[in-house]
Amino acid sequence: MCDSEVPITIAMPSDILFTEQDDRMSPGPVFAFVKALKAVNDILRKEYPDSKELFRVLLISDKKSDSLKTAIREHEMEELITPEPVSPSQYLIDKLKRERTHLYLASEQSKAEEAANASIAAATVFIPENMEQVSEEELRVVFDGDAGLFSNQSERVFQTEELQGFLEHERENVEIPMNEGPFKGFLEALEKLKKKWDLNTKCPIRSYLVTARSAGCGGYRALNTLLSWHLEMDEAVFLGGPGKGPTLEKIKPHIFFDDQMRHVKAALKVGTLACLVPESRAQHN
Template identity: 50%
Template sequence: MTDLYLSEDSEKVKEAIEERFAAATMFACDNMNELSDKQLRIAFDGDCVLFSDESEIITKTQGLDAFFDNEKKFENKPLAQGPLKGFLEAVWKLQQKFYAKRLSCPIRTYLVTSRSATRGGARVLKTFKSWGLEVDEAMFLAGSPKGPLLQTIRSHIFFDDQMSHIEGARKLGTIAVHVPYSIRNLLQETTPIKS
């Protein structure tokens, strides 16, 4: 079984996601950050990456206030899994092997999300708990750019569904990969390009 498929070919990635594989399109960066050679640091966006696009759909179709209302109403209902949940689960199982032997783990995971901790963050944390998974650090940026934080934590790779976050990460030296799984990506594909 494949836990993750990475490619520079976006069409192959879309095909893999349609077949329900965890997949993402890789984008290199010109001036890569200095990275740890003792610890692998993996950063994930939440919605449309680890979680489904259900909250994204509400935001895009009904607005931000409807999103906040929905998150409050369903705070105790776990989010559905997104395309990379299985990959995070595989990484978590590797981490547990180190923790079980009381060893320092050479893998560190981060959630780097545009969500606010106070409005939507609780549902995210409760979802992880319901899955029996954890990330080492959860950063709720409340809409702030992700690139500067990724540069600070020096993640080796960052998974996101929005190209604006991918570009922001790349400009600041982080290898970023695009997960084309969301209503936003569907709208971008179907909206005619204006000349």
């Protein structure tokens, strides 16, 4: 066992994982994602019984519920009871940092923004009316590029100088890796975990980059940035502008991260659990 092995901690409020009905807890909208995390853990425990490098789900709750505690025990999770101090938000942020949280999924945008401003990878969960059935054999995670895996510098150029200015900016900086975005650390943790599987064994984790960048200089710069970080995606899709819905419909991910609400809405239309990445103060530093 390597001393550097730590669990990949994912925190979320209990009400998006379970719904309480007649004093019983039923699977909620994020349950399929967490179920896939547990399936990966089951495989890892068989191959590496002493490893600490597993997914760890931390449920956030402000109430004491016997049915919730039972559900948490049954699904091998941990519970964080949040009290009502003077500043509950700061209490939660401090706790998430102490727990070395890799990802915080929020049900409220304000809480995601507060966490992001504290340099925690955070996103607000949006739930489709009709969720697409997802794989039970592998975990599929889709990331956006700019303002997600990468910094939002290029996106700010696009907003101020429009498409032509963006294209010129990427052409001039094509060999210069972009700065890291808020989700680089989470991808890094996933890719480190994937290295436990050798080339002859199918890995149950698949990561995707789905970006509006084209396959030209913008796409090359994205790949060059990942290469400079020594990270590899299983697939990278450069759309060159069209909506992301059809691509997500083919991938059928357990979860999708994007900083643009229009892409989140496109994901919801095809039944994908979508998470909106907030803009943070750290992105402008």
